[in-house]
Amino acid sequence: MARSSIQTYIKDNTALYVFVGVLFVMGVIFGALMVNALSMEQQQDLSRFVGSFVSSIETGGDTQQRETFFQVFGMHMKWIMLIWLLGISVIGLPLILILDFLKGVMVGFTVGYLVGEMSWKGMLFALVSVAPQNLIIIPALMIASVSGIAFSMYMVRNRIMQKRGALAEPFMSYSALTLGISALLLGISLFEAYVSPVLMRWVTPMLG
Template sequence: MLQPFRHALKDQTPLYVFVAVLFLMGVVFGALMVNALTLEQQQDLSRYLGDFFVSVNQGGTEFNQLDFWAVAALHLKWLGLIWILGLSVIGLPGILILDFLKGVLIGFTVGCLVGQFTWSGLLFALVSIAPHNLIIIPALLIGSVAAIGFSLGIIRSRVLMNRSGSVARPFLSYSGLTLAMVLVILAASSFETWVTPVMMSWVTPMLEQVLNPV
């Protein structure tokens, strides 16, 4: 039962390092993209964020009615796509692109908040983005490493070494690890659905003061 986890953590350390560095590069790139926005785009973004914070602070309907399965589906689709790309073997570049894009999205979001609201924006990012992503991001990276490892194993055994052995065991290990990450993502999604909105409501009054100083 624990063999897939031991294999992933022990034998694939270089892949973990590579994928983690790729993700962090995406975060940095996303944060730098904020500086490339025009003044008009920054103003539009500021207005959008301002309306969102007012809605959160006033308990807007779109804020209070977060659906667990909608939140979970968003993350599970990402993991599912990684799993499918791993099965396709030729989808290896796609896995790396997805990890990089995930970093870009997070880096851009945090960069926008910090750029518009400085320390208050950073605090909002810490309560609204960081908590569940501290669980989801490692789960996606573990899924990515498992997908890359599975694809490389198929390439080595079938293409480079011309072996025709069964792929059932590697497939079961790969799918079992991915299924475990599904459970982790479901747990993180429950936190994002029911706990994160409460934490956000604690911080948004501070952001409203930044937007509308007395």
């Protein structure tokens, strides 16, 4: 039964996943292109920021790791809760798509800048600092986004058909999925706070 429900869900939402995926990729491309539009002063400011960030990684301790965890988890929760809230509001559908595009821009800009600034060393740094957690975060946000869009569209159809009480079960399923993704992001936040710095400290001597 569960397998059948999953297959039905995927079949019904394939077009949405493709659309959200394409939108995210467009964001990544746009973010990477933004790097070339930076002025010399902006590039210098970013270089100083990256240098300061690398230095903080090398000297970071348990206190900094705890602070990083709360900051990262708080950021992920704000993002996922915003998607959830937009999903239960009919007018929030286009804003969910904008969030997906912006997430792509953030990833594309970060990787594009590191590679443009440090060449293969930047790619290596991106592989340990950006790629691992985003392999989980991006699919999780895409699932949350598609679920939010699907629920928002369902609400529109439900209101047009005037069916009272028909929203309860879809709403509970949507909220349960959001809670599950939140738990996943909790684990990812722990990885970002306690494992990623170790990987980055291993790589930073190679950055020269």
